[in-house]
Amino acid sequence: MVASFIIILVGFQVLTSAFTSFFEGTAEAPDLIAAWTGFFSALIMYFVYRYNRNLAWKIKSHSVMAAAKDNLSDSWVSIGTAVGIIGSQFGLPWLDPVTAFIVGGLILKTGWDIFREASHQLTDGFDVDLIKEYNETICNIPGVKGINDLKARSYGNNIVVDCVITVKPTLDISTAHDISTRVEDKLMQEYDIYDVHVHVEPD
Incomplete structure (x- = not known):
């Protein structure tokens, strides 16, 4: 339950940052190596997500599944960051906030899904x-x-x-x-x- 609120807060933070960035713009484009670091981090977090997801299915743990979805959100954030950096390198500064809006929406959906499943379980809900x-x-x-x-x-x-x-x-x-x-x-x-x-x- 706590994890879902944290993820939702992160989603709102990403959307807020995207909104601010869209109207203020960025003063300096980050180095391209930061983009490759973002893609590499995204790949690592995706494998962590897959591992935790399979483990959750194996031991039937809702907590581990929530952690897996949190890992997936981290992967989305890294991808969004990398895409934004590449966009700024090629003279497309608008790509960063647009990507952030998409990533923020995905994170909010993940947080809501975790909250809904946790609430359902805590109220003795069943399939x-x-x-x-x-x-x-x-x-x-x-x-x-x-x-x-x-x-x-x-x-x-x-x-x-x-x-x-x-x-x-x-x-x-x-x-x-x-x-x-x-x-x-x-x-x-x-x-x-x-x-x-x-x-x-x-x-």
Whole structure:
């Protein structure tokens, strides 16, 4: 959540600088070596972004994914800086503020995306499509007549599911327990869910 606010502030700062630069102009064009340094930095940050993004997918970490998006924003800033420097070298001073406007907009979008995902997770929001998949999987398990309730939430990097299934009222306790165990095992194995709590009710 804090990272998203920082990125948004950086985006506003880039846009403000671009606006100021557009009307004031630049007094001196930076050396071309600064542009190559910017491109090199952008390339390095892009590889860092790719590494952190893949790591986030592997360990299912929203925090690492937020860090990866922050790395991508750094890469955009470096590219924007390099393009602006090259533009000033070729007598195109307007290219710097225009590029800064674009980069600033991209950074703001990144910050907003991180904020939206963090807010969704903190309010126990969950992927609706995954809930539908869980529902279909549970209903296809023999012995399950229906689902009265199904909830899922993220617990750190893991997923926890709570559901209430209905079974035939004539079933004995042992059989009903076996059905609930099959539901738990199926969800945990098929979707790599950390923990599943199943409650059984007669229909």
